[in-house]
Amino acid sequence: MSHFYLVQKLRHGIARETTRRPMLIGWIHAIGIWLDRRRLRQDLSDLDDRLLDDVGISRDDVLWKTGKSLWNP
Numbered sequence: 001m002s003h004f005y006l007v008q009k010l011r012h013g014i015a016r017e018t019t020r021r022p023m024l025i026g027w028i029h030a031i032g033i034w035l036d037r038r039r040l041r042q043d044l045s046d047l048d049d050r051l052l053d054d055v056g057i058s059r060d061d062v063l064w065k066t067g068k069s070l071w072n073p
Helices: 003-046 049-055 059-066
Strands: none
Touching: 003 059, 049 059
16 A cells, blocks of 8 residues: 555545534534423423413413424524
């Protein structure tokens, strides 16, 4: 094997590794956001009508928001 071939192989491996890490970090970040949304929507659905009225949110708004997918803000 030539030196050039080995250097190209090494660069390709490093490039592939450096592109995987940000992608993995992006997925971990997205999953964290989805889990936060799930928790916040669950907390919102647990509020009674008196507290929702104090905040200025109707029960219909809560049902609409809690029915959304996690990846939809």
